[in-house]
Structures are given as structure tokens and as C-alpha cells.
Amino acid sequence: MTTPIVYASAGVAMLCIALFGFLTARHVLRRILALNIVGSGVFMMLVALAARPDPPDPIPHALVMTGIVVGVCVTALALALLRRMFADEGSARLPEDREFG
């Protein structure tokens, strides 16, 4: 197994695990974290994709850089909204997930 394939497989595995986490978690912080890990898995796959004999393909790198920036922004906004919701409503879950406390 070559190095890129190891990276790509790890990326896929992270993506699947985190997607499972996103779908099952109810606490919004956990869901935000899960999405971040999904993002990392996606970026890892992209980096693996860039591996070429010489020189490495620059485009996936550019995409990952952009993707990280976007991801940081979205995460920051999500955390800010979560804090607001917690302050207003006393819960870190979405209204439909609050039945069990």
C-alpha cells in the first residue's frame, strides 16, 4: 500500500465515523465537532489526491487551504449561535431534540 492510499483510506474512515456521529449526536456542540472531523477527512482525501511523482499537484492544496478557511468561519459562527441559543433557551440541543432533557 502506497502512502497516498493510506492517507485516502484514513480520510474515508474519518469521514464515515464523523458522519455517523453527526447523524446520531443530539448535543449541538458534538454535531459541530463531528462536522469538523468530516471536513478533516475530506481534506485528507484531497491531500492524498495531490500526490504525484513530481511536482505534486498544486490545485488540491489550494482547495484544502480555502476549505480550511471556510471551515473555520463556519465553525466560529456555529459556536456563536450555539452560545446564544444556550443563553436564551438554556439548552444546547435543538428544540426537537429536547424531550429527554
Next chain:
Amino acid sequence: MTTAAWMEALLAAPLAGAVIALISGRRAAALVGVVTAFATAAASIALAFAVSRSGVLRYAVGGWGRPLGIDLYVDGLAAVMVAITGVVGACISVCAAGYFAPKPTHADLPSDKHDRAWLYWPLWLMLWGGMNALYLSADLFNIYVTQELIGLSGIGLIALAGGSAISAALRYLLLALAGSLLYIVGVELLYAGYATLDLQQLRDRIDANPSTFAAAALMTAGLLAKSALFPLHFWLPPAHGHAPVPVSAALSALVIKTGFYLVVRLWLHVLPGLAWAHLATLLGVLGAAAVFWGGVQALMQERLKMMVAYSTVAQVGYLFMLFPVASVPEALPGALLLAASHAAAKAALFMCAGSVLAVYGHDRIRSINGIGTRMPLTAVAFALSGISLIGLPPSGGFAGKWLLISAAFAAGAWWWAAIIVLGGLLSAVYLLRALAFAFLEPPIAGFGRAPWGMEATSLVLAFIAVGLNFAARPLSELLNAGAG
């Protein structure tokens, strides 16, 4: 000016406007916003004329070119979407100028939120710039970035209302983020297969293999979540129902269409060679389910704004019924006409709901007696946009549905026609149920002042929705002039 210059203006104006509005602060933000809105709208219309005159254009910004530079691309389809956004966006801006004015008069915008209301302007202009950029993008990754731009500014706009809008915004954010990630995985697979992200190059290189199909499926799933197609619509009604009125209007009328546009772009322009009949049927079935589910839910709503929001769920369904009959030439103009009239009519309806909210202090459908007497402009706007949404002649909604129905018959699939017709009946039931109260006598006391700016804008939009009845021909011509 040339097509390229108009494209640059369409990106630069709203984004620059957003920055200037943010810098100029509370006092001047609205002024900057409205001026930018009209400039952008004018550029949108100019672009449509330029495209119909000189056809498709590909333009490398700054002369860099692909793969690392940012290319812009405009054809008839993109020009139509930009024009819809421009016209409806200008109307929404006028409405917002009154709505977010210094005196708080709105029951759904508490006064403690009001000192931050001016932040609407930078966010809205950012959203608008994002939509223009999405329509004019030439490659898949830029489309991802513009989607995020739209998502982030849209979420900020929803959250402006505070209260229960915060959790709605958070739900929308989680879903939009998940959708984007699905989309980007699909983009990755395509890049792995074809070593390009450019829409035109992909179109030339594409061949039908499982990896391509998986990529397209992942991207489509992500886009469906954003365009709120049943069963991924659950986030829409709370988000659109709780946001401030101009925001609801913009999201329901315009932002939803971006997802639909991308699915059209992907399947009809980039991957036309793929054997995808089953997927097209699936999209159509989901659309049909959306028409009925959204219609039934709209019928059960107690609040006008929520009813209008659920009506969007139903209307998105019609758009996706394009795909099973897309091989017929009149199907795409039909669906675009439907999208355009829905944009105008839905923005008008949200503004009507906002006017009712301002005058009555609530928007419970059972207690809005006498809007016909009390606020005739709003009643007329409501009636006209309702006619367009139901698809009764003469209206843009009718012309669009007629083209889709004809396409269904031409494709030998009369059942789609039957579903479109039945869906129209369903929307007639819930819209006319609300409208009938306009004719009852009004209660005596307890009224707010009618927001004339919002009323007038809703009327203008409703007239646009009706006038689009006659737009089928220019629309087809524009699509043909800029066939990509």
C-alpha cells in the same frame, strides 16, 4: 460596456457595497444598501441584454485563467437567474429600507434587536454578491465557496430576528454545512477522475463510470438539502417562518433557487451524456411528494408566515418535476419561468404577511378579517401573487406550468401533468382560505400603521409575477441566445 464588464460589476458592486455599508455604520448603511441594490439590479438586467445580444461568454478574471485563476462564465441560464435575483433583490431592498428603519414597529423584531438591525445591509449585500458569484462561476470549487458565502450570510440574516430564530438558524447551519461537505466529496471524486474542476472541461471529458455516478449522486444529495426538496425540507419552515420579513423573502424567493440551479447545471449541462433516467424519475417523484406534503402542511398552518413558508416547500417540488421531462425543449423555459414567478410571488407574499403583522400585531389566519378594507394594497398583492402561485391565468405561474404540462405530454408522461394540475388545486385551497378573510368585515379597534413601503413593494412584485405571463417568449430567446 461589454458582457465581461457587467459580470465584474455584478460581483464587485454588492461585495464592495457590503464592506462600505459595514464601515459606514448605523446611519448610512441603509442608504449604501439601497444605492448598491439598484446598481446591482441595473447591472443584472444589462447582463441579460448583453447575453441575448452577444451570447455565451467565458472570462478569466485578471487574465490568470484556469486551473488556478478564477474564471467567470455566463450563458442564458445564468443570465436568467442573475436577472431574477436582480429584480426581486431590488424590491426586497426597498422593503427592507422601511422595515429596518430606526423606529421599531414590528412585532417579530423586538426592540432590543433593533440597535443591530442595520447589520442587515452588509449581510444582505454579501448574500446577493454570493448568489451572483454562484451563477457566474465556471468551476465546481468556486461554486462550493460561493455556497458557503451564501450560507453564512443567510444564517446571519436569520439570526437577526433573535428568539426562536436562533435555533432555526443553527439547524439551517448544520444542514447547510453537511450538504456542502457531501458536495465537496463529490467534487473530489470528479477531480480524481478527470483532473479538472472546470464545468466545460468536465463536460467534454466525462464518461459514464460508477465513480462519476457516485460523485454526481453525492453532489446532488448535498444540493437537494440546500434547496429543501422533500424529505430534506424540514429545516426550511422554521427558518423562513421566523426570520425578519425581508430575510424570509430573500431566502424563500432567491436562495432556494441556487440549489435548484446547480442541479440543473450539473445534470443538464455538465453530465448530459450520463444515463440518468432513473435518477430523473426519482427527482420528479420527490418533487411530487414535496408538492403534496408542502401543500397539506401549508393548509394546516395557523400563521400566515408559516403557511407561506410551507408553500415554498411545495413550490420547490414543481421545479424538480422538470427533470423527468427535461428532454423536451420547452421544459427548461417552463421551469425557469415558474422559478421566476415563484421568486416574485413568494417575496410579495412574505411582504403581505409582514404588512398584516405590522397592522394587526399578529398573523393568525383566522383573525385577519377585513384586510381588503383595511389594507387594500396588500389584499390586491396577496390575491395577484396567490393567482400566480396557484397557476391560474394570466400569470407567470400559469405560463410556467403550462409549458411544463405541455412538456410532460410531449414526453408521453401525462402523470406529471396530472400531478402539476392537482398541486395547483391544493395551493388554491390554502391560499384562498386565507384570502377569503379579506372580504369579511374588519374588527373595530387595535391597529398599527400600515407600512406603506412594504405594501407598495409587495404590489409591485405581485404585478411582476402576473406580468411574467408574457415572458415565456423572451425567456426562451435568451436561453437560446446563450445556449452553453
Next chain:
Amino acid sequence: MTGAWIPLAAVGTPLLTGIVIFLLADWRVALRTALNLSGAFVKLVLVAVMLRGVANGYDYSVRVAIVPGLDIVLITDALALLFLTLSAGLWALTTIYAVGYLENAPHRSRFFGFFSLCIVATTGIALAGNLFTLFVFYEILTLVTYPLVIHRGTREALAAGRVYLRYTLAGGAVLLFAVAWSHALAGPHDFVAGGYLRELGTDQRLSLTLLFGALIAGFGVKAALFPLHGWLPAAMVAPAPVSALLHAVAVVKAGAFAIIRVVYDVFGVEFAEALGVLGPLAVLSAFTILYGSLRALAQDELKKRLAYSTVSQVSYIVLGVAVLGPLSTIGALVHLVNQGLMKITLFLSAGNLAETLGVHHVHEMNGVGRRMPLTMAAFTIGALGMIGVPPTAGFVTKIYLGTGAAEAGQWWVIVILAASSLLNACYFLPILYSAWFQPQTAPWPHEHGTGFDAKATLLVPVLFSAAFALGVGLFADTPVSPLEWAKLISQREFGYAR
């Protein structure tokens, strides 16, 4: 042809009138009335010009492309003008009546605005030159009559409005489907005397039969064919001028007129016969005739009785269409006009009774002939016409329908006609008897004023329409009568078909 602006102006005149009226304040009575009357007058002049032109062989067709291959077409053939003349004339009468009837009522600008729009739609239906145009104006008619039906704004009116919409919108949906289907089968095609679907032949019998059924179901809602008639009695809560509009000028007429177009100019009567769809249509309309009469017999509320009478009478038109042959065609076409004149007379007289004396029920009508002799004289002319007593308008209809049926060898139709006349007599003659020959037994329920008969604005239109209803019967043989037009149209249809 340079006269193409004339049909456009015929549609545009009431449109302009309506829009301006919407913008007027409610108290601008004089200005609004002047606008209404001048609109009606201009329209009559335009119709007269077209009548003259068409008689001299001019063609005023107009064509506006909506999408390539799909046109809004206005034509002025004899059939179009027959209906147009009727609606233009009755618009004038009903407008005068409505001005008097709604004196001091609220929301008059809204009322007259929609009233004018209603005429726009009716004009469009009359002049429609293809199925698509017909459908578009037919749907507009639904939309603009709804506010008139619920004009009073009571819960009861709203409930009636819901019933009205349920029927008409469902019918409209079926029509939309059917019209698109007809385009899929034969492409967009203008109306042609003798029909254009016959080019398809009888190979596609199943689709064509279903298409015919769908079109008749869609248009049959407004024509109040059983079992699609339920909205008509419910809509009686509307003010009297609206009832006149629904029953005589616009709505049921639009349905019946559209059925005539479908049978004669889309399918072609001989082709429809070959498909075997005329028989069921004849049976359906015959059943509606008897059913409407029987229900009318049981109603004590005068307007309800008249409503069921309409259900019955409009089906004469459909029956005449469904029986193959030139004579029954003449009967159907002439009844389009006759029924309109007679029914508007009846409804306006009933409105006079309600407005002047507060009389709403048959049992309150004892001796009313002496209190309001002119109104009741008009009512009598209308009622006798409905029964078919010579020399009224209704007699002409029944003669042609009867001889047409005999010519086609369909003797059962004559039995139906006889039975229906008997039933008509059963529900109209007792009214006439108690009105003229019974003494007044109770005080009038709600008497306004003590003057002779109703006030002039209410009385004059009634007398005019009664005079017309009598005139089209008395002078049926003169060249300007509706009967002569009907003969002309019938010749045209059967001339092409043979």
C-alpha cells in the same frame, strides 16, 4: 384587416372601465355610473360595428403569440357574435339595475370593478378563437366572479364562495389537463367549423372519448350539468344583479357556449357522433333537465326555485347540441339567447320583489301582482317563456328542439321536452296564480316606500329585458332575430360537415 383593433377594444373597454372604477372612492356614485354606462354604450357600439362588418363578410381576427406556436386568438364568427351581443346587451341592463339595487350599499367600487372584469372575461370567451384562449378567459371568469359571489362578506356568503370555488377550480384543473392533452394530440389549432380533431380519425377512440369527457366535465361545471350543478343554488346568497350575471349573462352561459364550441368546432358534431359520445351527453343533459325541474318544484325560496330552473334550462342548450341535426342545433343556439333573456327577467323581477317588499319566498307572494303589476307582468312573460307558451321566446326553442329530435329520429327527447314543460308549468303557474288571483294574505315582510311598483332604476331594466324576451319570440322570423343568426351558424356547421 385594419379592423383588428375592434375585438381588442371590445375586451379592453370593460377592462379599462373596471380598473378605473376600482380606483374610485365609494361615494363617487355619479362618476362611477357615468363610467359604467359609457363603457356599456361603447361596447354596444363596437358590437354593432362588428355585427355589420361580419354580415358584410369582414374578418376581425386578432392573434397574439404567447410562446412560439401558442397564440391568444380572438375571432368574430357568427357564433362568437351571437354570444357577444347577448352579453353586451345584458351588461348594459344589469349595470343600470345594479346601480339602483346597490344604492348606499358598502364596497360598491369593488363590486362594479369586478362586475366589469366579469364582462372582460365573458367577451374573451365569446371571441376566443382556440381552446387555449377559451380556457384562459374561462379561468379568469372564475376568479372575477368569486368576489361577487361573496360580496356581502357574511359567513354564509363565504361558505357559498367556497362551494363555488371548489366546483369551478376543480373544473378548471380538469380543463387545464384536457386542453394540454388536446394540444399533445393535435397541436394548437384554431376553432374550425366542422371540427379539427376529426383529422385524427377514430383510431384513437379511447383517448378522444376521454378527452371529450374531460372537456365536457370541465365546461359542464359552469354549465351546471348534473352532477356538477351544486354551486349554482349555493351561490344564491349573492345580490340579485350577481345572480342575473351568473345565470343569464356570463357564467352558465360561458359553460354552455364552451360546450357548443367543443362539440361543433373542436370535435365536429359528426365526428363526435362517430365517436359515440353524443348519446351519453344527450342522456346526461336530459336527466339534468328533469332533475333540475323536480328540485325546483320543491323550493319555497324564490331565488332557489329560479336557480334550479336554470340548472334545467341550460341543459336544453346542451341537449340541442347533443342531438345530431341542423334543427336541434338551431334550437340550442337560439336558447342560448332566449334563456338569457328570460332568466334575467325572472331574476331581476325577483330582485325587485325582495328589494321593494322584502318578499323572498313563494308563499309570501299572494296578491303581489296588484302591488307591483309591472314587475309581475315581466315575471309572467319570463315564466311563460320558460314553460314554452307561444309566442314567447321559449316556444321557439322548444319547437326547434322538438322537430330537430324528430328529424334525428330520437323520439325520447320529445318525451323529455314534454315532461319538462309540464314540470315547468307545475313550478311557475302556482306562483303566477297566487300573485295575480290571490288576495294579499299577510303584510309584506319588509316594505320600502309606498310608491307605485319598484323604483325606476330597478323597473326599467326589467321591462326592457321582458320586452326583449317577448320580442325574440314574436319577431323570430325577421332577419335581425337571434333565430336567423342561429340558422346561419347551423348552416355553416352542417355545410362543412356534409
